[in-house]
Amino acid sequence: MARPSRPDDITGLPARRGALRLLDAVLRRGEPLERALHGAAQGLPAPDKALVHAIAAETLRHLPDLDALIDGATRQPLPDDAKARMVLRIALAQVLALGTAPHAAIATALPLVDGGPRKLVHGVFGTVTRAEPVLPDPPILPGEVAARWAAQWGEEMPKAAARAYGARPAVDVSLRDAGDTDGWAERLGGTSLAPGHVRLAEGVAIPELPGFGEGGWWVQDIAASCPARLLGPGEGRAVLDLCAAPGGKTMQLAAAGWRVSAVDQSKKRLERLSENLQRTGLSAAIVQGDLRTWAPDEPADAVLLDAPCSATGIYRRHPDVLHRIGPRQIAELAALQAELLDRAAHWVKPGGTMIYATCSLERAEGEEQVAAFLAGRPDFAPCPALADELPAGIAPTREGWVRTLPGALDAQGGADGFFVARLARTATGA
Ligand SMILES: C[S@@+](CC[C@H](N)C(=O)[O-])C[C@H]1O[C@@H](n2cnc3c(N)ncnc32)[C@H](O)[C@@H]1O
Incomplete structure (x- = not known):
């Protein structure tokens, strides 16, 4: 059989090359998966781009499991960032997580190590796949993440986090017209856990659902909808939506009658916010x-x-976060949050309300951040969230914060990890 004249003529090879580049961007350069995708998959048609994403995401989701298989088949462990290990990771992820036939996975893996340890990769791949292993369900969390979370939340939390990691996350939508929640739940074939919310049935094709084109709703996890819920109806009052793009909370606030100024530093993300407002017919100053x-x-x-x-x-x-984020990144982000919180506090009218939120499972970015803020700002006090302001199944903490951990809404398909605090400025502002 004639060999292809150029290696990239092998069907599917450019997508695997893209997946390797993407994995490298995340693991070696610490770039977010979604942000690095564009560069890694440049020039590829949309289906190949989706494949690049799927291979890299599944490799990251199962990284400790794939590495254990690779290490079990080598006499000496391959260095963590060796190309051979990277190529084996993506080849095995295709076979074990995406159902690719082994011969197809190895045919597109070997050219990636051309001029390098082809024999080694071939040998390890063969040893692993001949044993027909099955990836553990749920996947194993990276050891340092499990230890960090256990130290903050107890031993059960990483177990619940691993279970949630192996399950397909539910898709929630927020409604422009919360007054017609029952009607939308019926039309979309979903269930509602709160006014203005519908959880879709598994596997539905989103753009084909009624109301998407007309902007009747937008995709937003139920936990992410809590910060704006805690501001209630706007009745024409002014709200500064800070770090607003792509606008999930901007749309909720505008739909609830707030006069919204949506501020963000990213021009590109603000363009998406603007498109979102256009689609839903809602308005905000950008x-x-x-x-x-x-x-x-x-x-x-x-x-x-x-x-x-x-x-x-x-x-x-976004399984990449578990491999990119460690104590150094958390400390840097916490310092930025403290700076922004301090500035934002000056922009709340006396007697007004501030909501602080992060989609983080780290206390330093949630509970500890707010405790430090309150200790230095006697003009602010907690304004505890009430159970009836929150979706069914999400209860306020003892302090009155909203804290969703893995395991929240488990029976209904889970929820993202979030922290939300509502703070009130004193009437005198002093
Ligand atoms: C968690 S996302 C916001 C999601 C958004 N609130 C929503 O509901 O769709 C954080 C945002 O903070 C923005 N950001 C980060 N640092 C910033 C800064 N120093 N000034 C303004 N925006 C910033 C980012 O561009 C990003 O859009």
């Missing part, structure tokens, strides 16, 4: 600014700060 230097002309009745964070709470959808 402001591009870096909150470390930007300031509003006047204080607002309410401020919602959805601060940049580790995103460890959305690890189910």
